[in-house]
Amino acid sequence: MKTLITKQEIKKRVKELGQEISRDYSGTVPVFIGVLKGVICFLPDLLRNVELSVEMDFVVISFYHGKKKPGMLIMERGIELDIKNRSVILVDDILDTGNTLSLLIEHVMNKGAKDVSVCVLLKKERKREVNIEPNYVGFSIPDKFVIGYGLDYQERFRNLPFIGVLEDEPNV
Numbered sequence: 001m002k003t004l005i006t007k008q009e010i011k012k013r014v015k016e017l018g019q020e021i022s023r024d025y026s027g028t029v030p031v032f033i034g035v036l037k038g039v040i041c042f043l044p045d046l047l048r049n050v051e052l053s054v055e056m057d058f059v060v061i062s063f064y065h066g067k068k069k070p071g072m073l074i075m076e077r078g079i080e081l082d083i084k085n086r087s088v089i090l091v092d093d094i095l096d097t098g099n100t101l102s103l104l105i106e107h108v109m110n111k112g113a114k115d116v117s118v119c120v121l122l123k124k125e126r127k128r129e130v131n132i133e134p135n136y137v138g139f140s141i142p143d144k145f146v147i148g149y150g151l152d153y154q155e156r157f158r159n160l161p162f163i164g165v166l167e168d169e170p171n172v
């Protein structure tokens, strides 16, 4: 495994993102919606750097593994807070194809949010299946499979404090 972004670099950048959001949403109480499980490291670190009153909720999205529509996304848990007329900030670990965030933006707008913005720790440089331009991006990275700081390979490595590139299949 090769380190792509160190713990120190993440810490510095997440602080900057928190400060930027604090400035942009000054005078409001935004609702942060995190996408589980990838956001388990990023969202709490980000929120500790946001100097505003905030609310938060989580959604769970997974791949549909059945035969009918392979590759389709399923929302296992939707937003439970009332977000009508609220400013929502969607937070995800990584923007890859764009499918997850486009599904979520639709979900948020259907629930009557006033406005929605998107914050991702990582943005992969690639052609997307759905065009999403996030408002807040931690790092733009090459189109490689990354792990750590919430990101997994087959549910492992989420606890690494840095972002690494997985080069070989782990054998344990």
Ligand code: IMP
Binding pocket: 035, 038, 092, 093, 094, 095, 096, 097, 098, 099, 100, 101, 144, 145, 146, 147, 151, 152, 153
């Ligand atoms: P999407 O393709 O933009 O819908 O992203 C879907 C999800 O795939 C992300 O929220 C991540 O959980 C996961 N994902 C995409 N790329 C990677 C990666 O390089 N490593 C680990 N998870 C990834």
Ligand code: MG
Binding pocket: 035, 036, 037, 038, 039, 092, 093, 094
């Ligand atoms: Mg995810």
